[in-house]
Amino acid sequence: MTDRHEDDPAGDPAESGPVALSEAEVARQEIEAAKEREAAITHLEPGAGFGKRFVAAVTGTSVLVTILSFVAAIVIGGVIIALTEPAVREAFGYFFARPGDAFREAWDVVSAAYVALFRGSLGGRAQISETLVSATPLILTGLAVAVPLRAGLFNIGAEGQLIAGGMLAGLVGFSVTGLPLVVHLPLAAAAGIAGGWVYGWLPGVLKARTGAHEVISTIMLNNIARLVTAWMISTTLFRRPDRSDPISKSVEASAQFPRFVDGLRVNTSLLMALGLAVFVFWLVERSTRGFELNAVGLNARAARAAGMDPDRTVIRAMATGGALAGAAGAALILGLQHRLTIGFSAGLGFDGITVALLGRGRIGGTVAAGLLFGALRAGGRSMQAQTGTSLDLVLVIQALIIVFIAAPGLVRAIFRVKADDLATGQVAKGWGS
């Protein structure tokens, strides 16, 4: 016989007496428990590899943590501005004699820098134009990383894909002549998108068919793109006929994205970027392809068991990412620079990684992060010009954001965000093993 605690609510089922815990009560309790877990659990297959865990950690990060990461990066950036300023260091030297000095100095320097940063990005028409100009390629390279990220792939190759796209867009832009704008511009932009598509498709196929890790293959393809560009721009196909500098011919006016307003650099490539963002939103969040993409990214085995083809999805995800990076190249060359030079990509593909991470792999988030980084860039230029704070500060802030987002536990520890205690523990443990 069973012993029984006196406060047992269940009565004595062995005697099939009245059951205190009704079926409805059991159901209610199960639902409550599920709610608790919904709030607390980050799901990961046991034995998931580093890449999967990283992707899960990023895409599973809450909006709050993302914002706090940005705040933390801004604060630490401020500390760095203050500490690199000789006057502040000097004032801290006699901190105990007159502490007010040190804080006043630090406050003056930091606030001046950040005010310049803010004014330079949003302070007027011209500033907003510059922010949008800088944001256009960042939105696209951010999406180029975000889409494969949703399929569980880490596309480090946006840089190379951007180069491939820019090269092709530029080539069509200056070597084809005599077409009207409505034909030539879409043609050149499409060439750029196609170039990036192929350059993203390649590591996708390598991954799906041979298992070659996309991180490694895309890094290598970046190098190839960079070196091939350096060589190709010096060839007569690209180089300006009357000069020997490694600068390409200029894109025909009929293949240039028209500006909205004379005198402001913001141009219609922004519309292409936003249009593609809307398309990608549909693709990833609303379409059947996106359903496959997400399923494969979250659990490839279950996706396969549901009748999906993970290999093909991997290839599609990488090719789509490549196409978006290619569009970034087209936007850059046809919208802004109008010519190709060695190193025209300027690390925008790598910045795309930061943008996608800050956007947590979500489409809307990535667009927002692209705009934010565009503002940081435009504002950073102005900050440099007005307060002499080095442009590198913007890079420091970007890098700090990555650090904080990649280690959400750190942000939670700093800001004592409690709600996700358990989840952090799990992810953190996973990282260590």
Next chain:
Amino acid sequence: MKTTRRMFAAAVVGALVLTACGDAPEEETPDAVEEPEATDEETEGDPAEEEPTEEPAEQTDFRGCLVTDQGGVDDQSFNQTAWEGMVRAEQELGITADVLESTSEADFEPNIQEFVTQGCDLIVTVGFLLGEATEAAAQANPDQNFAIVDYAYDADYDNLRELVFGTEEAAFLAGYAAAGTTESGIVGTYGGINIPPVTVFMDGFLAGVRYYNQENGTDVQVEGWDGSDGLFTGNFESQDDGRNFTDQLLQAGADIIMPVAGPVGLGTAAAIEDFGSGMIVWVDTDGYESTQYGALMLTSVMKNMDVAVFDSVQAAVDGNWEGGLVVGTLENEGVGLAPFHDFEDTVPQEVRDALDGLRQGIISGEISVDPADYS
């Protein structure tokens, strides 16, 4: 975990306390408080702050402004050299020097525009990448003076000075000296990328070697450049590439090597140190002073961009401004051959003696510095 965190915090606080016990300056001296406003105007890492010199002879309100390309002012290459010229003008002419660093092509236009708006008296841009942006700005602002380093236009503008360099003239002298000094009869060179600013060095060097052969009936070989093609690392960053290329040249028997690839050349120095013998011909600046490998520097082909920038500022300050092409040559000392320093005794006397005559010959045009003119 918690304990370690506390200990760390304690250590940090302790360190801060120790460093923060200095004396406050007298309340009456307003400098310390005023300073941030002053420094706000200046650039971070401004060498002028680090090495305060004697007060400039006279203060002017002339502003000299510099826009770099993606390399930035600390690129140990032409951006840095051009900036040094600007800093020298600040010290000696009492001007105010400012700089804006570009991180991508997209920055060129707004950076130049920023300086135009701020009312700089002279805007100097660095590198061929800024060529178009500078030209456009000069056309749009005819009353604003510009100068561009390392770029020449087909058309000349009154308000735009093109600072280019006849580097091949100095490289010719280096090639001659190397040919006269080599013991193996083989000298080597390699470049970053096969583009004119790089290959002019190699052309001059090759011409110098060939001229030496012609004059002295010798057969000194140049590895790495034949006048149209040669060894190129494909970048201006990888010291490992420099090391590999140098090993290759050393294996081929070269004992004097001229790397024309910026910091990649430091890899050459490292490789020669490991190999145990060999000498370097540095480029752009006097490598004896600008690198830590002075003991390996036979000589350097100097491209005095700082001088050209300084001269441009001076011309503007003095009211002698002229636009158009300004070529740095042996004659005006825009380019030159550095001293042999530690190798003064290694270079044969007759070679050293010949250099002066060659210099005159090049200046007068009697001696060609084009390798195609020699066989």
Next chain:
Amino acid sequence: MHLELRGITKRFPGVVANDAVDLVVEPGQVHGLLGENGAGKSTLMNILYGLYRADEGEILVDGQPLELDGPGDAIAAGIGMVHQHFMLVPVFTVAENILLGVERTHQLGRLDRARSSREVRELAERSGLPVDPDAIVEDLAVGVQQRVEILKALYRDARLLILDEPTAVLTPQEADDLFEAIRGFTAEGRSVIFISHKLREHRAIADRISVLRRGRIVGTADPRTATEQELANLMVGRPVELVVDKPRAQPQDIVLDVTNLVVQDLAGTTLVDDVNFEVRRGEIVAVAGVEGNGQTPLVRALTGLETILSGDVTVSGVSVTGRTRKDVLRAGVGHVPEDRAHDGLVADFSVAENLVLNLWDAEPFAKHATLQFREIDAHAKRLVEAYDVRTPSTATPAGSLSGGNQQKLVVAREFDRPIDLLVASQPTRGVDVGSIEYIHRQLVAKRDQGTAVLLVSSELDEVLALADRVAVMFHGRLVGPFPMPVSKEAVGRMMAGADPDEVLSGEPR
């Protein structure tokens, strides 16, 4: 070790995981801790092991209060724990794993491998847990890895051993070996806390059973006198039906026809060896067998997840050999996979999305390549209702449901499609008693609607309760199916490879 927990309470935000739990473990006792998933068993054990700190209550070891600041303190106090998910370094050898942190070294810190290896071998033999000290852990079967975990605790001289769901990963034979070893520990005076939600195991090994429900101890029982029915009722909190009540089967035409099926792995080892059988509409054919005898590749081959080397599989007269998984599923095959977490669900997808996981691009859930969320959600609401899936909403991530409700989700998805054949593989593994009951009823209901059902299970009781005909797999070969009734002993003997003719000749037909 005499262990006493007094009034242990642990709260997580919004939930009381342990509520004033009292527990006494005598020296030499196997104390069974019984409870459904989420009842608070693991939390309690993590407190005892120093991983969590209790909000209230105290732990007494041999009458002395014990302060735990981490697992290190627990280990020092003689408490060892074998987690459900092993904490081993896969690329290290057995001996290296066991000695990790307490390495035997020569002077200057060089590892003394020979001595480590010898000590581990001796310990393994003494404890009745044979294992090669020099084998690499990732090469070992799961059951052997578990032995390594136990040896790790024993090596640190654990006087109380906590085993968290140790049989979940074991075959019946391995489980028996484990029970044998456990009896050895208690004979030496060690205590064991044995956690499981399987009633039978508690009756087989425990000296005392405490039942945990919703964070509280709701009863203790003597396994010699308590019936499984009593324990189940106590655990679930209401009367539970353990026997499946089903009408006689009405088999009709053949749906699944398997002829000469052969499956090999990449290395060329034959996993399924010339298997022939058929399943008719309206009957349940159950395949019994010790795990690892080819049931998994058989099911994978039938459902289009594994390449068929030779032979043929037809469903309703149409060959599905060599077809893609999608084709097989759309040809009217429902599949409840054995590994729910890996194959059945996308944990981060919502309940609604999981319910259309294999119909995502079919009408009416997708039109013009666009997902129709209204349809998907309506579908989900209907299924959640019909299949009693307990979820806060259809937008809840499937991973936050309990194991049983996750399985109901899979069952709902597979049962609700128009299917002719249902392949259910270990459909009640890791599922609480209440859900097991429900799933069994649903399987019978599906049969009675005229679906052919193939059930693969390593739970012999389940096979016997549900089967209309029973087959047994052994070493890749399939014998049967034989019409029920077949005795439990007969099936057990065939699972061990006995000749079916011999076994069945003594059976009452």
